[in-house]
Amino acid sequence: MSAASHRISRLEPYLDRPEPAPTLLKMLVGVQLAGFREDAGLAQDQAARAVGFSAAKLSRIEAGKGRRPPTENDVRALLRLYRTDDYEASVLLKLLQRAGEPGWWQRYDKRLMPEWFDRLVGLQEAAATIRTFEIQYVPGLLQTPAYTRAVVERGLPNAPAGEVERRVELRRQRARLLSRPEAPQLWAIIDESVLLRVLGSPEVMREQLAHLVEMAERPNVTLQIVPLSVTNASAPAIPVTYLRFGGLDLPDVVYLEHIRSANFLEDRDETEEYRIALDRLADEALKPRDSMELLRTTMEQRYP
Numbered sequence: 001m002s003a004a005s006h007r008i009s010r011l012e013p014y015l016d017r018p019e020p021a022p023t024l025l026k027m028l029v030g031v032q033l034a035g036f037r038e039d040a041g042l043a044q045d046q047a048a049r050a051v052g053f054s055a056a057k058l059s060r061i062e063a064g065k066g067r068r069p070p071t072e073n074d075v076r077a078l079l080r081l082y083r084t085d086d087y088e089a090s091v092l093l094k095l096l097q098r099a100g101e102p103g104w105w106q107r108y109d110k111r112l113m114p115e116w117f118d119r120l121v122g123l124q125e126a127a128a129t130i131r132t133f134e135i136q137y138v139p140g141l142l143q144t145p146a147y148t149r150a151v152v153e154r155g156l157p158n159a160p161a162g163e164v165e166r167r168v169e170l171r172r173q174r175a176r177l178l179s180r181p182e183a184p185q186l187w188a189i190i191d192e193s194v195l196l197r198v199l200g201s202p203e204v205m206r207e208q209l210a211h212l213v214e215m216a217e218r219p220n221v222t223l224q225i226v227p228l229s230v231t232n233a234s235a236p237a238i239p240v241t242y243l244r245f246g247g248l249d250l251p252d253v254v255y256l257e258h259i260r261s262a263n264f265l266e267d268r269d270e271t272e273e274y275r276i277a278l279d280r281l282a283d284e285a286l287k288p289r290d291s292m293e294l295l296r297t298t299m300e301q302r303y304p
Contacts, residue, residue, distance in 0.1 A: 015094050022106070023122025024245070025099035027064030029075070031249050032092055034062040036082035051077045063266070067106075067115055069099040108170055111163075116262040120241070120255055121174060124184070128246030131187045131278050134239050136197070138208060139188045141175050142215055142223075147208040148172070150200030178221065187222045189278070189285050195225070195298045206303035209295050216292060224285035225294050242274055 011028055014021070037047050048058040053074070061070045061078075075096055079089045105113060105121045113121070124130060124141070132139045137151055148171040152164050159167075178186060198205055216223040241255040254265040254274045265271055286294060 011091060011095060015091070015098060021122075021126055022069065022099050022101060022103050023064070023119065024126030025095050026066075026069045027126070027245075027250050029069065029092060029096050029099060030062040030064035032095075033075070033078055033082075035249070036079070036084055036088075037062075040082045042081075047078070047081060050081050065119070067118060069096055072096060104173065105170070108166070112166060112170055114260075116264075119264065120257075120262065123243050123253055123255070124174070124241075125177060126245060127184045127243040129185045129187070129244040131189075131242040131244075132240065133189045133236060133278060133281060134194060135191045135237075136194065136239070137199075138190065138194055138212065139186075140171055141178055141186060142188060142212060142221075143171060143175065144204075144208050144211050145172055146200055146204045150204055154199065178215070178218070183220050185220050185222075187224075187282075189224045189226060189281055191226050192228045192294070195295065196302065202303045206299055209299045209303065213292055213295050216288065216295075222288055223291055224282060224288055225291040226281065226285045227294065230284055236274075236277060240274055240278065242271070242278060 011032070014025065014028065034044075037044065040047075042050070044058055044062070045055045047053075048055045051074075053061075058078075060066055061074065072093065075093065076089075079092065084092070103122060103125060105125075106118065130141070132141075137143075138147060140148075143151070145168050148168045149164060152159065152167045156164070156167075177183060195205075195209060212223060215221050239257055241257075243253045243255065245252075251266045251268065252271045252275070254271050256263045256265070265274070285291070
């Protein structure tokens with residue numbers, strides 16, 4: 001079996017996933033196409049010209065970006081150019097077909113799911129490990145519905161009640177990811193100020209902190225708190241989400257959220273900087289057991 005065929009054989013289990021995973025499958029298709037191109041000895045611009053694509057189009061295909069996967073005709077044109085064998089082409093085209101199946105989150109309208117947020121949810125659904133740092137709010141995957149409602153009402157004070165509830169439901173659906181049989185590992189680091197900032201009411205905060213304690217007892221969730229007493233913490237100035245995909249030749253991705261947009265970093269040098277920053281922050285934060293003690297103390301003293 002050739003090296004390329006061996007790479008492809010590792011992808012066959014993804015043909016039988018019970019849940020659609022369009023973001024993951026688009027990325028896998030793109031990575032394999034890039035590998036075929038490199039095996040054929042072609043630069044990206046050479047391959048693009050040979051099949052009549054722009055360089056930007058081929059770059060998007062190989063990066064697995066965009067709401068929709070590439071068309072079958074486009075992928076077949078690339079496979080012919082790279083002279084892939086029948087087995088390799090068959091598996092890749094089946095992956096492409098599955099990549100066109102909509103994920104559950106893509107049933108929400110674009111007002112709730114702009115393209116950048118659609119990509120984040122898809123990446124989280126695909127990730128093997130999610131690391132996150134939050135300086136203002138509880139991480140979305142760990143929020144209770146009441147806390148989410150308070151966050152939405154604070155950020156969108158003029159939103160109709162129906163839209164608020166749709167956003168709360170969307171967040172609730174996202175959180176189900178952590179309860180699945182093959183759930184990702186979540187490692188969350190939270191600034192202590194998040195625990196002290198009252199959103200909704202003291203009752204909402206008590207429920208939210210109790211939920212954090214409950215979630216942190218799960219084997220796939222690690223929670224650490226950066227106490228206010230650590231005045232020189234090397235914390236980033238904005239929330240950070242770092243995603244890894246479990247040995248499938250996919251690049252790590254760093255997600256940086258802004259008010260109405262986001263940046264996705266995939267360059268290895270850039271993502272490595274954030275990995276090191278999160279490692280350093282984890283060293284400065286309380287250990288998980290001490291973080292749980294701080295959560296319980298805060299509940300008793302501030303939200304009795």
